[in-house]
Amino acid sequence: MKQFLSLALVAFAVVLAGPTVALADEKAIRDALQRALPGMEPDSIQPTKLKGLYEVLYGPKLFYVSEDGAYLIQGSLVDVNSRQDLTEPRLAQARVGALNKVGTANMIVFKPQKTKHIAYVFTDIDCGYCRKLHSEIKQYLDAGIEIRYLFYPRAGEGSDSYNKAVSVWCADNRTQALTQAKKGEALPEKNCDNPVTKHMALGTAMGASGTPMIVTEKGSVLPGYVPAAQLLQLLGDEKKG
Incomplete structure (x- = not known):
């Protein structure tokens, strides 16, 4: 998914690098995106604070395109005067929106x-720090933190970790099965309709490079294991801020 989107954006840049066409409104930009990335519908297109630059969101991925269609930019847009990153807050909102979907x-x-x-946690059943986090699940719950797990087997689709995730999802009692699997206990192999591949695609789109990856309720990304007390502090500070 990540590789595909990256290649698609390169293709988009190549398509728009031809003769410049006046693209001064959202409809024109949307039409150009459809020509360059057929079948990929952007979630939103809107002008930025920088005149002539538009923000485009595909799920939790964000990039910028010039109104004349000649340039595509991937990276952070920073207000130099206020030293404010204008991209990350929008990405955070996009992550929350994608998780809500x-x-x-x-x-x-x-x-x-x-x-x-x-807290949303992208997890791999066989990851050591993922197991450590889950072994302390009571501490998170006692702190009032609801843990919402999504699967991100790092070895990829069809791996043992992937198959374990599917078996957990297909179990009669998913929370119990996940706890057993995290302890290294063998589970009956099962298969059913499941969201594991979609979880992986979303994690990749959000830039996951390892597990656990925690996404807060406001869309901030915390890579790696965070103890319950520290996570509670971070979430409290985020809510106040």
Whole structure:
């Protein structure tokens, strides 16, 4: 997914590098995107604070295109005067939107008695720090943090880790099966309709390079294991800020 999108964006840049066409509104830019990236519908197109530059969102991926269609930019847009990163807040919103589209019905959720915060965790059953995080699940729940798991088997589709994730999803009791699998216990192999591949594509689109990868309820990315007490502090600070 990540490689495909990157190649598609290169193709997009090549297509738009030809004769310059006046693209002064959203419809014209959308038409150009459709020609360059057929079948990929952008979630939003809107002008930025920089005159002549438009922001384009594909799920949790963001890039910029000039209104004349000649240039595509990938990277952060920074307000020099205020020293404010204008891209990351928009990416955070896009991540939340993408996770909301997945929905909790397609995640494995561990709920505390009273939810104070939510954390999305992209996990690999065979990852050491993923297992450490889950071995402390009670600490997260006691802190009021609801953990919403998505699968990200790093070895890829068809690997043992991938098959374990599918078996967990297809189990009669998913939370129990996930806990058993995290302990290294063997589970009956099962197969059914499952969201594992979609989880992986989303994690890749969000830039996952390892596991666990935590995404906060406001869309910030925390790569790696974060202890419950530290995560509670971070989530509290984020909510206040």
